[in-house]
Amino acid sequence: MRPTHLLTLAALATATTPSTLTDLCTDTVAQAALPASEFIQGITIDPSSITTNIVTNSSVSSNDYPSATISYCNVTFAYSHDGIAGDQVLLEIWLPAPSAFQNRWLSTGGGGYAINSGSSSLPGGIIYGAASGMTDGGFGSFSKQADSALLLANGTLNYEALYMFAYKAHHELSTLGKAFTRNIYGLTSTEKLYAYYQGCSEGGREGWSQVQRYGDEWDGAVIGAPAFRWSFQQTQHLYSNIVEKTLNHYPSPCEFDLIVNETITACDPLDGKTDGVVARTDLCLLDYNITTLIGKPYTCAASSFGSPAQNGTLSSETIEVAQTILNGLHDSNGKRVYFSYQPSAAFDDAETQYNSTTGTWGLDIDQLGGEYIALLVNKNGTTLSSLDGVTYDTLKEWIISGMLEYYSTLQTSWPDLTPFHSAGGKVLHYHGDADYSIPTASSVRFWESVRSTMYPKESYNASAEALNDWYRLYTVPGAGHCAPNDAMPNGPWPQTNLAVMIEWVEKGVVPTTLNATVLQGENEGQNQQLCAWPLRPLWADDGETLECVYDQRSIDSWHYDLDAVPLPVY
Ligand SMILES: *[C@@H]1O[C@H](CO)[C@@H](O)[C@H](O)[C@H]1NC(C)=O
Ligand SMILES: *[C@@H]1O[C@H](CO)[C@@H](O)[C@H](O)[C@H]1NC(C)=O
Ligand SMILES: *[C@@H]1O[C@H](CO)[C@@H](O)[C@H](O)[C@H]1NC(C)=O
Ligand SMILES: *[C@@H]1O[C@H](CO)[C@@H](O)[C@H](O)[C@H]1NC(C)=O
Ligand SMILES: *[C@@H]1O[C@H](CO)[C@@H](O)[C@H](O)[C@H]1NC(C)=O
Ligand SMILES: *[C@@H]1O[C@H](CO)[C@@H](O)[C@H](O)[C@H]1NC(C)=O
Ligand SMILES: *[C@@H]1O[C@H](CO)[C@@H](O)[C@H](O)[C@H]1NC(C)=O
Ligand SMILES: *[C@@H]1O[C@H](CO)[C@@H](O)[C@H](O)[C@H]1NC(C)=O
Ligand SMILES: *[C@@H]1O[C@H](CO)[C@@H](O)[C@H](O)[C@H]1NC(C)=O
Numbered sequence: 001m002r003p004t005h006l007l008t009l010a011a012l013a014t015a016t017t018p019s020t021l022t023d024l025c026t027d028t029v030a031q032a033a034l035p036a037s038e039f040i041q042g043i044t045i046d047p048s049s050i051t052t053n054i055v056t057n058s059s060v061s062s063n064d065y066p067s068a069t070i071s072y073c074n075v076t077f078a079y080s081h082d083g084i085a086g087d088q089v090l091l092e093i094w095l096p097a098p099s100a101f102q103n104r105w106l107s108t109g110g111g112g113y114a115i116n117s118g119s120s121s122l123p124g125g126i127i128y129g130a131a132s133g134m135t136d137g138g139f140g141s142f143s144k145q146a147d148s149a150l151l152l153a154n155g156t157l158n159y160e161a162l163y164m165f166a167y168k169a170h171h172e173l174s175t176l177g178k179a180f181t182r183n184i185y186g187l188t189s190t191e192k193l194y195a196y197y198q199g200c201s202e203g204g205r206e207g208w209s210q211v212q213r214y215g216d217e218w219d220g221a222v223i224g225a226p227a228f229r230w231s232f233q234q235t236q237h238l239y240s241n242i243v244e245k246t247l248n249h250y251p252s253p254c255e256f257d258l259i260v261n262e263t264i265t266a267c268d269p270l271d272g273k274t275d276g277v278v279a280r281t282d283l284c285l286l287d288y289n290i291t292t293l294i295g296k297p298y299t300c301a302a303s304s305f306g307s308p309a310q311n312g313t314l315s316s317e318t319i320e321v322a323q324t325i326l327n328g329l330h331d332s333n334g335k336r337v338y339f340s341y342q343p344s345a346a347f348d349d350a351e352t353q354y355n356s357t358t359g360t361w362g363l364d365i366d367q368l369g370g371e372y373i374a375l376l377v378n379k380n381g382t383t384l385s386s387l388d389g390v391t392y393d394t395l396k397e398w399i400i401s402g403m404l405e406y407y408s409t410l411q412t413s414w415p416d417l418t419p420f421h422s423a424g425g426k427v428l429h430y431h432g433d434a435d436y437s438i439p440t441a442s443s444v445r446f447w448e449s450v451r452s453t454m455y456p457k458e459s460y461n462a463s464a465e466a467l468n469d470w471y472r473l474y475t476v477p478g479a480g481h482c483a484p485n486d487a488m489p490n491g492p493w494p495q496t497n498l499a500v501m502i503e504w505v506e507k508g509v510v511p512t513t514l515n516a517t518v519l520q521g522e523n524e525g526q527n528q529q530l531c532a533w534p535l536r537p538l539w540a541d542d543g544e545t546l547e548c549v550y551d552q553r554s555i556d557s558w559h560y561d562l563d564a565v566p567l568p569v570y
């Protein structure tokens with residue numbers, strides 16, 4: 001009886017594999033393609049929750065994929081975790097027409113406390129013939145972020161939401177999404193479905209959360225500026241505020257802006273080409289000293305946020321604030337806890353607030369930093385209303401206690417990627433050199449941690465080469481946080497990362513340098529190539545040829561001894 005039944009189903013599946021978007025995009029076809037409920041232990045899919053709709057000729061554009069006009073089927077369905085009353089998780093999966101499908105799956109991630117990017121990331125898969133999915137994490141809807149679900153009551157975290165946000169939801173999205181994709185396009189069990197990931201910032205952390213845990217989930221992950229090493233990353237957002245508080249000096253945004261402008265001007269030529277872009281923030285860190293800016297005049301027009309026109313000269317107090325921020329967090333014994341943004345990055349965390357009553361600038365608690373402490377350390381809200389009594393040592397305590405509390409969930413810094421590597425997985429990791437929200441050195445540190453953990457007996461060059469076979473890191477000259485940077489508009493941006501990854505995975509084309517494009521400014525449209533770590537970019541004398549050079553002094557400048565932390569920090 002059973003074999004016959006299976007045969008019939010298989011025959012039916014082959015016979016009814018839809019051939020057009022219209023055939024594919026019905027509730028009935030989608031329902032029939034849902035994985036069996038016992039597919040993942042503890043999960044029950046709700047077949048009645050299926051929705052489908054066709055979207056035709058939709059124009060899409062983004063920094064993260066080339067502009068295109070796409071057509072797809074939008075499928076959503078819900079599942080629940082057995083044993084949790086009222087639990088519901090939503091998935092949204094976009095399907096290319098059967099004729100456009102290229103045996104690919106793409107998982108997409110979020111940013112901040114969001115676990116998805118709405119409809120902005122999914123087109124990135126559709127243009128390459130990939131069924132593309134996102135999850136709501138079970139937080140209530142696709143537009144509800146994890147922070148709205150993480151606190152059940154003051155003092156009580158929602159641990160299921162925490163684990164979903166940390167890594168569980170993405171594993172379920174990929175597992176269910178891939179099975180659903182195989183079924184709906186009628187792939188046989190021997191046909192390969194290539195699986196990919198693309199995400200930046202929190203989405204970058206979500207990418208690493210899977211690469212660090214699962215060998216068989218994806219063939220290739222495109223990961224930008226990941227918000228990993230969570231307790232360090234989130235707490236360091238408050239460091240600039242504590243510098244201002246400790247030194248009791250609150251520079252205006254105009255003053256910080258001038259420091260950034262002058263740093264760009266001074267460090268631009270260090271990469272061999274004066275093009276408005278600081279491609280060598282490492283040389284800028286080593287060879288440029290902002291104390292030369294004391295006495296420089298600044299002027300800014302009145303802003304729409306209510307601050308008046310500003311002018312003055314940069315004081316030694318302002319330069320001390322900026323330099324202390326650049327030095328990174330040290331404890332009261334002068335030992336290093338963490339590192340900072342690269343010079344030329346904007347001072348976003350340091351932003352001050354204008355008080356029109358007093359006509360002075362004062363403390364403005366960084367939102368993301370404050371939220372981490374309020375939500376996941378204090379567990380009584382999502383905004384921190386005061387930094388009274390908080391010192392450099394307090395930040396260190398928050399970092400270390402958070403490391404312990406969230407090591408197996410949000411920390412996301414496990415450096416042994418053996419299962420992923422053994423399964424043949426590839427990682428393309430990129431990070432803006434002028435990132436103002438996640439220090440670029442954070443990505444370098446993780447690459448180096450993986451290198452030394454997985455190739456402990458090899459020389460530096462041999463281990464770097466071995467790691468570069470499957471996990472490559474590129475810094476993006478002039479780029480800000482997961483985006484190009486208006487302050488250095490001539491800088492390149494790697495817009496075709498998923499295409500590059502597909503070529504690497506499916507055709508073995510190693511991205512020796514990473515394809516990038518100037519997306520704005522006077523050279524808009526120009527192609528540039530990005531160097532893979534540990535090589536650093538240097539323009540040849542002709543100003544046209546980019547060389548990727550090995551520069552020990554620069555490499556060393558990215559390495560920090562976090563001697564205030566009594567544990568390995570990967
Ligand atoms: C989509 O664009 C194609 C090509 O331009 C056109 O033939 C088709 O009619 C369009 N479909 C709809 C629904 O507008
Ligand atoms: C996809 O379907 C969901 C659920 O019906 C809907 O909320 C969403 O707006 C749809 N998205 C698009 C792009 O059609
Ligand atoms: C937690 O405590 C704060 C301050 O007392 C209060 O405003 C807030 O409503 C409480 N939140 C919850 C979820 O009980
Ligand atoms: C910094 O440079 C930008 C142009 O990139 C300019 O708009 C801005 O006014 C400058 N800021 C200051 C404080 O001079
Ligand atoms: C920058 O120059 C000042 C004044 O010469 C000096 O005190 C300081 O140590 C220098 N800072 C760095 C980071 O080199
Ligand atoms: C500087 O600001 C003061 C008012 O604070 C104004 O009187 C003066 O004209 C400004 N100078 C310049 C050069 O903008
Ligand atoms: C501005 O300063 C006044 C006087 O010190 C104070 O009462 C008021 O709370 C401040 N406003 C803000 C928004 O901090
Ligand atoms: C939140 O918790 C912290 C740490 O327990 C406590 O210091 C603070 O007063 C609490 N805030 C509120 C608004 O209850
Ligand atoms: C490592 O390789 C670089 C070239 O990529 C070379 O310049 C350097 O000398 C090598 N280091 C050692 C220790 O062999």
Ligand SMILES: *[C@@H]1O[C@H](CO)[C@@H](O)[C@H](O)[C@H]1NC(C)=O
Nearest residue numbers: 496499500515516517526527
């Ligand atoms: C590389 O980028 C250029 C634009 O700068 C683009 O035309 C080309 O298709 C890209 N290559 C890949 C593999 O996507």
Ligand SMILES: [Ca+2]
Nearest residue numbers: 268273275277
């Ligand atoms: Ca330059």
